[in-house]
Amino acid sequence: MEFTLREYSPSDFDALFEIDRACYPRGIAYSRRMLRWYLSQRSSLCIVAQAAGGAEPAVLGFLVAHAHGAEGYIVTIDVLEAQRRSGIGTALLQETERRLAKMGVRHVGLQTATNNEAGVAFWQRHGYRSSGVTRGYYLGRIDAYEMFKELQPARPATA
Numbered sequence: 415m416e417f418t419l420r421e422y423s424p425s426d427f428d429a430l431f432e433i434d435r436a437c438y439p440r441g442i443a444y445s446r447r448m449l450r451w452y453l454s455q456r457s458s459l460c461i462v463a464q465a466a467g468g469a470e471p472a473v474l475g476f477l478v479a480h481a482h483g484a485e486g487y488i489v490t491i492d493v494l495e496a497q498r499r500s501g502i503g504t505a506l507l508q509e510t511e512r513r514l515a516k517m518g519v520r521h522v523g524l525q526t527a528t529n530n531e532a533g534v535a536f537w538q539r540h541g542y543r544s545s546g547v548t549r550g551y552y553l554g555r556i557d558a559y560e561m562f563k564e565l566q567p568a569r570p571a572t573a
């Protein structure tokens with residue numbers, strides 16, 4: 415499906431919440447309160463992928479990240495199952511990395527479950543490397559890779 419990227423707007427909240435619940439097992443998916451908290455931080459950045467041309471469903475995926483000085487953190491990336499493997503995750507990540515680099519972020523971190531084959535393959539494909547495993551990161555029983563990537567500094571805009 416054709417899609418475009420745009421900024422998150424508060425009217426997207428319910429759609430994002432439902433997509434997150436569909437993407438992650440119970441107990442790992444965010445509660446409304448947690449998702450609202452992540453989205454409301456001053457350091458938060460959220461890009462939404464939307465179906466082009468008024469197609470349903472409107473929101474196909476999203477990525478939430480935080481930036482603190484030179485440190486960036488990917489909170490979550492979620493693409494509707496039926497829309498996967500068509501480049502939406504890549505587009506969301508590339509746009510986020512571009513914006514983070516422009517904000518001065520040099521180092522991006524995230525966690526992903528060691529049993530999330532698609533997630534691990536996706537991050538590796540995009541140059542993320544594991545710096546170790548946190549035992550029981552999810553629900554006290556699912557291990558997570560600590561993954562990171564160094565971003566190239568954003569090029570100054572040419573006159």
Ligand SMILES: CC(C)(COP(=O)(O)OP(=O)(O)OC[C@H]1O[C@@H](n2cnc3c(N)ncnc32)[C@H](O)[C@@H]1OP(=O)(O)O)[C@@H](O)C(=O)NCCC(=O)NCCS
Nearest residue numbers: 437491492493498499500501502503504532533535536539
């Ligand atoms: C991980 C996720 C965001 C990827 O989104 P996507 O839109 O399918 O990603 P893309 O189409 O841009 O895939 C880019 C590349 O990542 C890798 N990849 C993605 N999904 C994969 C899978 N299921 N198996 C193997 N490699 C995969 C491939 O290299 C792929 O390139 P290719 O399709 O040309 O082979 C999506 O699977 C998802 O939302 N999963 C549920 C939530 C989740 O696990 N998020 C990440 C954990 S933090």
